[in-house]
Amino acid sequence: MTEFTPFTALIGGLTIGFSALLLILLNGKIAGISGIFAQVFSKYPITLSWQVFFILGLIIGPLLVMPFGFSLPQQIDLSWPAIITGGFLVGFGSRYGSGCTSGHGICGIGRFSKRSIVATIIFMSSAIITVYLIRHIFGA
Amino acid sequence: MTLPNDTSINKLVALICGLIFGAGLTVAQMVDPQKVINFLDIFGQWDASLAFVMGGGLIIYILGYHLLVRRMTKPIACNTFDLPSNKKVDNKLTIGAAIFGIGWGVAGICPGPALANLSLGNEKILVFILIMFVGMFVAKKVN
Numbered sequence: 001m002t003e004f005t006p007f008t009a010l011i012g013g014l015t016i017g018f019s020a021l022l023l024i025l026l027n028g029k030i031a032g033i034s035g036i037f038a039q040v041f042s043k044y045p046i047t048l049s050w051q052v053f054f055i056l057g058l059i060i061g062p063l064l065v066m067p068f069g070f071s072l073p074q075q076i077d078l079s080w081p082a083i084i085t086g087g088f089l090v091g092f093g094s095r096y097g098s099g100c101t102s103g104h105g106i107c108g109i110g111r112f113s114k115r116s117i118v119a120t121i122i123f124m125s126s127a128i129i130t131v132y133l134i135r136h137i138f139g140a
Numbered sequence: 141m142t143l144p145n146d147t148s149i150n151k152l153v154a155l156i157c158g159l160i161f162g163a164g165l166t167v168a169q170m171v172d173p174q175k176v177i178n179f180l181d182i183f184g185q186w187d188a189s190l191a192f193v194m195g196g197g198l199i200i201y202i203l204g205y206h207l208l209v210r211r212m213t214k215p216i217a218c219n220t221f222d223l224p225s226n227k228k229v230d231n232k233l234t235i236g237a238a239i240f241g242i243g244w245g246v247a248g249i250c251p252g253p254a255l256a257n258l259s260l261g262n263e264k265i266l267v268f269i270l271i272m273f274v275g276m277f278v279a280k281k282v283n
Contacts, residue, residue: 001178001185001187002169002172002174002175002178002187002189003187004187004188004189005169005189006188006189006192008167008168008169008189009168009169009189009190009191009192009193009196010192010193010195010196011167011168011196012164012165012166012167012168012169012170012193012196013164013168013192013193013194013195013196013197013198013199014164014196014197014199014200015160015161015163015164015167015168015196016160016161016164016165016168016193016196016197017196017197017198017199017200017201017204018160018164018200019157019158019160019161019164020157020161020197020200020201021200021201021204021205021209022153022156022157022160023153023154023157024204024205024209024215024221025204025208025209025212025215025216026150026153026215026216026217026218027145027150027153027154027157027215027217027218028145028214028215028218028219028220028221028222028223029154029222030222030223030224031157031161033161033250033251033252033255034250034251034276037251037255037273037276038276038280041273048151049146049151050145050146050150050151050153050154051154053151053152053154053155053158054154054155054157054158054161055158055255056155056158057154057155057156057157057158057159057160057161057162058158058159058161058162058165058252058255058256059158059162059255059256059258059259060158060159060162060259061158061159061160061161061162061163061164061165061166061256062162062163062165062166062171062256062257062259063259064159064162064163065163065166065167066166070166070167070169071166072166072171072172072256072257072259072260073171073172073173073174073257074260075262076173076257076262076264076265077173077174078173078247078248078264080264080267082246082247083247083264083267083268083271084267084271085243085246085247086243086244086246086247086248086249086268087243087247087249087254087267087268087269087270087271087272087274087275088243088271088272088274088275088278089239089240089242089243089246089275090240090243090244090247090249090250090251090254090268090272090275091243091251091271091272091273091274091275091276091277091278091279092236092239092240092243092275092276092278092279093236093237093238093239093240093241093242093243093275093279094236094240094250094251094276094279095236095275095276095279095280096232096235096236096239096240096279096282096283097232097233097234097235097236097237097238097239097240098224098226098232098233098236100240100250100251100252101244101250101251101252102161102250102251102252104237105194105197106194106197106198106201107201108224109198109202110197110198110201110202110205111205111223112202113224113227114227114229115224115226115227115228115229115233118229118233118234118237119233119234119236119237120237122234122237122238122241123237123238123240123241123244124241125241126237126238126239126240126241126242126245127180127241127242127244127245128180128181128182128245129245130180130241130242130244130245130246131177131180131181131184131245132181132182132183132184134245134246135177135181135184136183136184
């Protein structure tokens with residue numbers, strides 16, 4: 001059970017939206033994390049592209065709000081099979097479906113893209129069904 | 141080689157955007173897999189908090205995109221908007237999204253929060269990112 005935290009969730013959401021908006025307003029790019037991450041490794045040798053800098057910021061970003069009492073989870077309460085299956089499906093699905101929560105869910109829906117609206121409805125549904133099956137049918 | 145859309149300014153902008161994005165994910169607690177799974181558990185002890193993350197993100201992006209970006213001929217710091225050109229809802233999109241959702245439901249981690257969690261050096265996060273990368277690689281191969 002986690003606590004209902006609408007206020008910090010809204011502030012966090014506004015912050016994420018602001019970041020994505022800034023990226024398209026200034027650089028003309030979509031803030032889709034799976035795409036940005038994949039593009040870092042799309043050519044070898046890896047160059048110091050804007051994608052590398054975005055990912056670097058993403059990794060350091062949490063440290064900036066730690067002095068204000070926000071934190072990363074100290075412990076990941078997931079089984080190894082969940083980490084491995086989840087990791088593979090998230091990686092495969094986000095690229096095969098051309099986007100994840102950020103690219104489709106915020107930037108795509110934000111542009112009223114039909115593809116992103118459909119993708120978001122599908123991945124929200126399949127995620128909800130998956131959690132239902134794992135928690136309430138198989139009781140894991 | 142410096143591409144016209146990948147200058148030092150563009151890199152600085154990307155770094156700042158990444159910092160803000162990572163900070164936002166942390167404030168929103170979307171970096172916590174249990175929080176995410178409890179949000180997806182609408183038939184259990186539902187924690188609806190993360191709906192406010194998407195709501196907040198969308199308010200800003202919808203307003204900014206439609207009131208500002210759409211009226212601009214080019215971005216402020218480079219020459220062209222780099223937007224997806226594909227408009228068709230095809231099998232790849234729907235199958236990929238369905239698979240992504242299953243993975244998200246299993247682990248409660250999507251790509252942004254996975255990377256945002258990297259600074260702690262948690263071994264489970266490291267493995268998740270590594271396997272996620274393998275998944276992306278396989279998706280590119282089947283493409």
